[in-house]
Amino acid sequence: MLPNITENKKITEMTVDEIMAERALYEDVIRNCTYKEPQEIADLFEAYTMLIWKHKQVGRVYDFYFDGLKEERDGGANLEGSDHVVWDTLRSLAQFPDLNVEFVDIHCVRDGDNYRFGQVVYNTGCGKGGVGPHGAGKDLSFEPYEDLEMCECWIQFIDGKWRVGKEASIRSNDAYRRLLE
Structure with a gap:
């Protein structure tokens, strides 16, 4: 996993210098990825995940997700296409404005000419200040490891670019409901 230079601080707890240093680290990983080794892909996806979720750069979904992506989710709330991934990400960030992602593990392996990686x-985060399907969020926070998520992605060379072509994910939906309902 990548160095944790801000000790899992939420973006709202970081100084401008810390934010810029962390972003520079992630942007260097993305810029220097050669797509030749599985560890590079794991680092790349960790960097994208942090920029999208922690640094709220949701538009980066379009940099790495295939427009025809199919994401299979637990409970049948499947997504199709990068636009739906962006919409779903924005919805989650609206519900939990201070959402912070903390990596437990990430690994990647070759899959023929492509790659497959998994992450946990x-x-x-706290629902306070957020807006969900039932109105304003509660002043409640996730318990440690309560909102656990796992996903597996297939990275494929599509239309001349490496992209996430398929994703399967599972999350602790009960944790979301507890804070939002």
């Missing part, structure tokens, strides 16, 4: 993360 958990989120910290």
Whole structure:
């Protein structure tokens, strides 16, 4: 996993210098990825995940997700296409404005000419200040490891670019409901 230079601080707890240093680390990983080794892909996806979720750079979904992506989710709330991934990400960030992702593990292996990786993360955050399907969020926070998420992605060379072509994910939906309902 990548160095944790801000000790899992939420973006709202970081100084401008810390934010810029962390972003620079992630942007260097993305810029220097050669797509030749599985560890590079694991680092790349960790960097993208942190920029999208922690640094709220949701538009980066379009940099790495295939427009025809199919994401299979637990409970049948499947997504199709990068636009739906962006919409779902924005919805989650609206519900939990201070959402912070913390990596437990990430690994990657070759899959023929492509790659497959898996990751386990958990989120910290509070519903206060957020807006969900039932109105304003509660002043409640996730318990440690309560909002655990696992996903597996297939990275494929599509239309001349490496992209996430398929994703399967599972999360602790009860944790979301507890804070939002």
